[in-house]
Amino acid sequence: MKVPSTRTEKNLRGFAFFLIQMTLAVLLFLLFCVLSAGGKPVVDDDPVCGYDACPEAGLDTLNVHLIPHSHDDVGWLKTPDQYYFQDVQLVISSVVDALKQNPDRKFVQVETAFFKQWWAQQNDRVKEAVQNLVNNGQFEFINAAWSMNDEGAVHYQSTIDQFTLGLRYIQDNFGKCARPKVAWQIDPFGHSREQASISAQMGFDGLFFARLDYRDKNRRLNDKTMDLLWRGSANLGNASDIFTSVLYSHYSAPGGFCFDIVCNDEVIIDDEESPDYNLERRVDDFANYIRGVVEHYPTNNVLITMGDDFRYEAAMTTYMNLDLLIKGFEKFEQTYNDQRIKVFYSSPSCYTKAVNDYVTTNNYNLELKTDDFFPYADGSNTYWTGYFTSRAASKHFERQSNTLLQVAKQLAVDVQESYDNAAINSLKEIMGVMQHHDAITGTEKQHVANNYHFLLSKAVKNVNDEAGQILSTLISGTDENFEFDSCLTANVSACSQTQGDKFTVVVYNPLSHKVTAPISLPSYDKTNWHILDPDDNTVDYQIENSLIDFSYVDDAQTSKTTIQFSAKDVPAMGFKVYRVEANALQHKVKKPPNPRVLVGYDDTSFEISEETGLLQAVTMNGVRLEITQDFQYYSSQDSSGAYIFVPVYDQISRIANGPISTTLVTGSVSQGVLQDFGSWGKQFIKVYNDDRSFIEFDWIIGPLDISDGVGKEVISKFTTSLATNGEFYTDSNGRELLKRTRNSRPDYDYSDEQPVSGNYYPVNNRIVIRDASQDIELAIITDRSEGGASINDGEIELMVHRACQHDDGRGVGENLNEQEYGTGNRIRGKHFLVVGPTSGNGEKSLAAIERDVAQRKSVQAWSFVTSKDVSGSLNTLQFSGLRSDVPDNVNILTLEPWDDGTVLLRLEHTLEKGEDENMSQEVTVDVSELFTLFTITELQETTLGANMLLEENVRLQWPGSAIDDKVSPTKRDVADLAITLAPMQIRTFWAKVTYT
Template identity: 75%
Template sequence: MSLLVFLFCFSLFLGVNTKPYEADAPSCGYDACPEADPSALNVHIVPHSHDDVGWLKTLDQYYFQDVQNVISSVIVALKLNPERRFVQVETAFFKLWWSRQNDIIKEAVQNLVNNGQLEFINGAWSMNDEAAVHYQSTIDQFTLGLRYIEDNLGRCARPKVGWQIDPFGHSREQASISAQLGFDSMFFARLDYRDKNRRMDDKTMDLLWRGSANLGNNADIFTSVLYQHYSAPGGFCFDIVCNDEVIIDDEEDPDYNLEKRVGEFADQMRDRAEHYPTNNILVTMGDDFRYEAAMTTYMNLDLLIKGFDLFEQTYNDKRIKVFYSTPSCYTKAVNDYVNSNNYNLELKTDDFFPYADGTNTYWTGYFTSRATSKHFERQGNNLLQVSKQLAANAQGSYDNEQINTLKEAVGVMQHHDAITGTEKQHVANNYYLRLSRGMQSAADAAGQVLSNLITGDDTNLEFDSCLLANVSACTQTESDTFTVAVYNPLSRTQTAIVTLPVFDQQNYQIRDPDDNDVPYQLDASLTDFSYVENARTSQTTLQFAAKDLPPLGFKVYRFSAADKQPKSNPLLKKTPNLSVGYEETSFEISEQTGLLESITMNGVTLQVTQDFQYYTSQNSSGAYIFVPVETDPSRVAGGPITTTLVSGDVSQGVLQEFGSWARQFIKVYNDDKSYIEFDWIVGPLDISDGVGKEVVSKFSTPLETNGQFYTDSNGREVLQRTRNSRPDYDYTDEQPVAGNYYPVTSKIVIEDDDVEFAVLTDRSQGGSSINDGEVELMVHRACQHDDGRGVGENLNEQEFGDGIRVRGKHFLVLGPKGGNGDKSIAAVERDVAQRKLLSPWTFVTKQVDNLNNLQFSGLKNSLPDNVQILTLEPWSENTLLFRLEHVLENGEDDNLSQEVTVDVSDLFTLFSITELKETTLGANMLLEENVRLSWPGSSTTDDQVEKRDVDDLTVTLQPMQIRTFLATVSYN
């Protein structure tokens, strides 16, 4: 491969084709597309390479061993023939390559972009998963990638295509995001085999997808399902890793085969044309890490295209025209056809989950695989938003690269073999290393800004973020005195429960910013974390309520030792029958079983049981696939469980012990009774019997749910699910458990006519309602076998010499659907979900001096409950990236599900917004520059959006709307 790079550089040095085709080349975008023939069957040949940012190798291993050769080799090939095309997808890899090129090569690449030969599609940092990702992280990683492309290659490189060809099922929210990014189309390969068969029979492999039930036609996007995964047609892979018959066009050669190969290819194209609705078909020419020696493929494709010019092939009396193309050019050709023929594509309004590639093989295990990784990513996103908000208040006095390190690490984590947990273990370790380094870097940057705000000068208070607090370790709280700053990233005031490991079980005096004593509570740690290596772990956890934290602001709490006498531990007694909590929110524990028995909340008392159970795995269960042996799971505990009352000034609850596999605190907090918290730890899973285990937390109620339940789409809109049913195809229920599992990013809900019952999660998990009135969430899994989908390892994570333990939280919300007199229960759920996604971030330092400013609010006033600042971050000098979102859907709340207008002219404390330039969701182009294709049956329009007055500092939001701005600011 080094020879190809040398030849490329040598050709540039000689001045060969360094600025080709500029005089008569078409402009970029759709204008650069080859002309489709309305009277022919148009075969769009799309050369591509699918480059995972980690899977069987790490990101760096893939880049240095494969991807750098792919890009360099392709550039050489494109330079030699102006008809050739290629699409570049993952920006994380492109940045690694681009940063190593000289100006001559960069200019050559720019020319290829400008004439449409090299097209950027998707453009995100990675090709993200669509089940386990949260919409905030998806938007961020698209913003990161699109900006890099825009900054380095300009307008002609702006992607217009969503290229999600490898994720394992597809979410409606991804379609909505893609439309809001300004994309005209989405392409993917994986959908349920029955759905694909039906679509092939009905010629609906091209469709129109409505990505939102709230945004209407504005979220419509043309969607195309690839015919044969994303590989080259059978027999026509010409890459150096393939052994298919090459094309020989020398008629004197005894192996001459051009006419034969043209006929074979034409036969395949005739078959494909039977399954698509227009006179256009797209043919992917590529696969994983192809084109390392690009000329081998391009020379054969050149001959194939030449052959169709020499030997006319027909389909239904139409000439078959074969030419190099791109997904965007295919989109334009289909758009021209449906508009000229007034043809309505099939409209899709739900999603493409779950995905099965055959009988009994549902890809629903990865909804939970590597559960600790999924939570780690959520922590990374939480800190990233905090860091960006603090940096926005710093007026440039921060290191942008420190935060960019975390942006890129979180972007990589969205990859469909990262957050999914479907990578090899050494790759997972590399992801964790990247994320931990990124978090430490961003925490250092945020800590410095926070120090400046607190001290009023450049003093560094050396804040630590206590990233190991979940295993009861924090170096900064080992001393008798320390300082805690609690930062609230929400756009409204909130009260939060702060939990810290402490040592020596001494009494503390905690003083708030007004010098008042703060009540606190000492609990035993959920379990003994002494197995954790290289960390001093505590047996005691301190919790206190940080009340009325200001929006985008903080409060500082000062800790000191009150005396050396141990404070009494609130683990009071083992008791057979417990009623725990407060008048508004409480629960009861069964005397016979030790399990949860009933819940009272928001004026409703409901019988609710909760237990940890497990499915045993068939041999085909693995990182991707979930195949339980039985339909009824077994209990983790063999009999009644032990319960211990936990009560103090901050919370009331019980500690439940389910045996060696699981322990759990169930708690109600005195200062936040909007939910009941289930703080659990599960593992190590016992698979010494040779059988995999997949553990669920199951809630059972008497609600009559008639096979209906609801799950969120990437943390945003909620979709109705019907057990053993699909809206688009005839469903067979040979796998009644795995086939009814769906991704749960933030919540799962059941209801009857009057009562709504929801369980909210702190990470993405698989979940379902297998029986009426039940909710189950898979929290941990360990499998004995690889499931044969490519990763080549069984899923059995080890940590500290044993099976991994998973710690997490569920938040239960119950009430009448109409609400608690203030909000609907759906609105309460939205509030809790937001507060858990963007939890107040706790910074701790041993320093106690120079604390001059003990509280700060980034906003002069809280925003309304239905509005959140989704993004606030530095963009350029005196410019911030600023997103506002409406957080409720239509109809979720009588008062809050309404249009709302926010005046941002005098909103912020340290700066004022003077201009707002509205952009597309990814912030890579002004909104008035975004012209999308129109489709019959949709009101999406190709008319330009009316230019917004930059001096208009009011923003009006409809339910579920996100609006993105580049805000010019003046610092006070």
């Protein structure tokens, strides 16, 4: 051993030893930090994400994109919370741990409602780890809406809102790397063209789904058109084009290759010394499966889903097997048509980019689709068209809640409320859940439906209180709270606020043009009232008997009568206050004459048959049309259930036996006839004096009698002699109309083995028939989503209620037969009839009139009622959020708080090309002096989902659809406050505001 010769040498060696010890300590500390943080001590400063993080997909190899995913329903067989605490929190936690073990592994996360719930429970170390996984492309958000929304029974406004909510949450917490690039709609039961258009406007490059008609799928498999280009709008052109891919075999893992703990498939063993060694054989099996798949796709890329419902609760079990499978393909080379099969972890975004690279390099045009994927049938007699109507009351409650949400958001802007308003955000979130494809569809178990209604009712109550306080402040000019209530039970003639001798009604109009709204409230047998409008003018009213006796509603005090009046010209995005007081003076009621045939007014009226009691003709917009309307029902076959509509199509019956009784009801507000169809239903047909643009059908149907063991599916049928040549039109999520041809499909040979349900389509707000020879058009407008059809020329039918005896075998495990108050459900709703020449009334085309009515009935004026005396403290009795009117073809779709000093603003053009000679043109709105309480000083245009500036949105271009070169959209001058809209265009802005 060498001995140090001097003290200096000893000191140097000691110092070196000290440095080594310190270095080791620092390294150990850093290692501890790495392990504690789950990967890296700090978030990457220069992340590689998006398409840059995609694995290399060669142009000369067969690229197999493995997609690890978990489809997590936000309620179905369990409530959302039950699913989260029993399944989803385990899925996400397990996946995050597994991804950290191998940087090649990937996972796609979809439902933001669940992710937010999980994220709130994590500590900073886990959050840091997830941020890194996002930044390196391993943990990828796709779709990223609050839920995976249905596409048949949803309104476009609610779809946009729930995407906006989810996208903002992801953007706020993860930044640019988390922006989704594709839509992932793998489970909805049919697919709408408007959903494709919305996806394109969100900035998505791709759209993926699994369910389409079995004949359409077979044709696409044979023609290698499972990858296609979908044009989402007939008005927006190729700007609405989006790459679309149909999954090969649902969204499950291939047979024999499910490695989740709930599966029993053979695991992969790569130990050659083991008697159970099977790596090479399993690679061969998987390669053979791939060779079968690639035969049906147009490029050298195939997408293989490795997941299913609530998979990856123990993620390592799947990832370890997939690791071995990928290595097996590297070790045992497999080929297809002389191309090496290359298997790797990927994502739908990376698949989209790889297909784009291939078609661009080869100048290959994908098939272009311009209609939609409705209706969906998975077999020769099983059409998923029942859910268009299932749980009709739930569908209406959701539509009402959307209206209240828009009202609350607008009021929040008026008083400078922040984006973080807890009550409004709570309603946004449950509304996002309600768009889910097992919520708004009515295809969930009954206890889950009850849970949805509980959550929605709670959120509505809180937002009602919030909006009521804001209204109180605006009306009084103080902090006084008038305790306004929305009287949601007024449809069953119950409202505690109107039981006394005095109450106040505030009618709020959330639309961008003034409206005249009919108001109907329980009057509790009082017949004499005095109503004053904001200008102290006396308002006409009339007293009517309630549609039925609602005394069976045992948790609310119901009334046998209602008071009805018209709130005239309620200002745009504003309100009017009406003061109502019982009056000792006798109210003079005009006695109706002896029963007469003609009901209504000179320009708008209808005729009732004295023989049958049914409608026999209508007159409107200068046209008299003979038309009958009746309630009928189909008897259900055993396979009819929550999803599927299978009627005994040649057995359609009336719900009434013989002629129906009628009662003429007239007054200064409306003229109408009350029809009694027996124990199953009643209906009030009426025309309003102050709004003659439609004829209203206010009906109540139920309970349905299925005591004979046979399900019943009730329709409202309108029958005319119009020559419609097998054609009719339905809206797409409340936006563009699509032509339907009976017993025909544009993309594949259609067999009409089910002539009724096979011709049913979703009607979100309008169904139309036209007679070109007479130039007459008839539209029926709905107050919620329903299934509709034209089974015979000149007819329209809308399904309004259904009760089924059997489950349809599609997973829910229950028959659809809702019960309330010890009996089957009663469903109350309204239809609105518009008829006339296509040219309209001389001012607007009939299409423009229909759209105006549909808009007013989809987002209706909202009534707030209080029994408190407001007369002592009045600041204003009427208010408009707009200084000036916007053009008739423009609507402010969204106004809500966004950031400090910023609001989110969306404007939409409400007409299609060619619908109106004057209004189906580009239109410009100057918003610089548009709003009453604030001034917009700057505008930054964003994508439809408001998660990025429009100039940052550079979408992939496709041969046959490329607009120009791959250039960024033109950056907008923030000082430019003029917004130009083309037909059907929606534009979205972050608007910087200052309050006056």
